[in-house]
Amino acid sequence: MSTPFASAAPYHARYRPPYPAEFYTLLADRFALDGWQTVLDLGAGTGANSLALAPLVDHVYAVDPEPAMLAEGRRLAEERGCTNVSWLEGDASVVSRLCLPRIDLCVIGSAFRRMDRVRVLADLDAMLAPRGGIVLVSSAAGPEGQSPPWISVVEEVCADFLGADGGTEDGVAGPGDPARPEDLARPEDPARLEDLDEHLAKSAFSRIDTTVWNQRLRFTADQLVGLQLSFPRSSPALLGNRQRAFESALRQTLLDHDPGGTYTRTVAVTATLATRPRP
Numbered sequence: 001m002s003t004p005f006a007s008a009a010p011y012h013a014r015y016r017p018p019y020p021a022e023f024y025t026l027l028a029d030r031f032a033l034d035g036w037q038t039v040l041d042l043g044a045g046t047g048a049n050s051l052a053l054a055p056l057v058d059h060v061y062a063v064d065p066e067p068a069m070l071a072e073g074r075r076l077a078e079e080r081g082c083t084n085v086s087w088l089e090g091d092a093s094v095v096s097r098l099c100l101p102r103i104d105l106c107v108i109g110s111a112f113r114r115m116d117r118v119r120v121l122a123d124l125d126a127m128l129a130p131r132g133g134i135v136l137v138s139s140a141a142g143p144e145g146q147s148p149p150w151i152s153v154v155e156e157v158c159a160d161f162l163g164a165d166g167g168t169e170d171g172v173a174g175p176g177d178p179a180r181p182e183d184l185a186r187p188e189d190p191a192r193l194e195d196l197d198e199h200l201a202k203s204a205f206s207r208i209d210t211t212v213w214n215q216r217l218r219f220t221a222d223q224l225v226g227l228q229l230s231f232p233r234s235s236p237a238l239l240g241n242r243q244r245a246f247e248s249a250l251r252q253t254l255l256d257h258d259p260g261g262t263y264t265r266t267v268a269v270t271a272t273l274a275t276r277p278r279p
Contacts, residue, residue: 004232006068043111047073142266
């Protein structure tokens with residue numbers, strides 16, 4: 001039987017909006033990525049960060065606990081002719097036992113909030129090169145304040161098909177996923193982001209620098225339908241034989257709300273760069 005995480009993987013690979021190009025330019029500049037570095041993408045999902053960084057470094061290790069996510073990453077890598085990414089199954093608790101080489105840069109998306117942060121940061125301290133660093137990247141609601149009206153449309157349809165909690169009781173989210181299925185652009189709670197900074201400040205990587213970009217996202221109705229299926233809490237596995245009805249209802253309700261068929265949202269993408277203090 002397919003799990004919510006596994007069934008969401010193909011939609012995750014196709015419909016998740018990428019981080020802005022400026023994010024990868026920042027990493028290239030700040031960590032002097034010149035083709036010789038080794039990168040760890042922890043909680044990689046389908047490898048969006050791995051594939052974006054692969055042309056800039058010598059090798060990327062993409063680590064994720066969900067085999068279906070890794071399979072999608074491998075497929076995308078093959079399509080793009082990308083041969084310097086290793087796709088490794090495992091979660092953050094076993095990363096120190098994967099026998100990886102010295103790491104120059106570790107990138108972690110929103111999955112960091114579901115990790116044992118103290119343990120992960122201690123493990124990374126033993127794995128990262130002296131001048132290596134950690135980058136946490138996530139998205140939060142943008143400067144527009146209130147969510148755009150179309151998000152309420154999505155929430156209502158999800159509630160009709162999956163209940164108010166999106167079809168689960170434990171609120172668990174998958175690799176790279178937001179806390180709620182209606183959070184369509186990986187938004188993070190700002191309070192959670194502050195909590196992450198506190199964990200970094202108490203770790204070996206206490207030198208922290210944060211950069212924020214406002215990213216304008218634009219979706220069609222079909223893209224929003226696919227995006228919803230990319231969330232484990234509204235995945236094909238949970239929808240079961242109701243999936244086609246869900247897709248049809250969501251698409252039609254969105255078009256009834258805005259016949260123009262274009263739906264936009266601004267998110268604030270935050271990249272937190274953490275390195276060891278300079279001597």
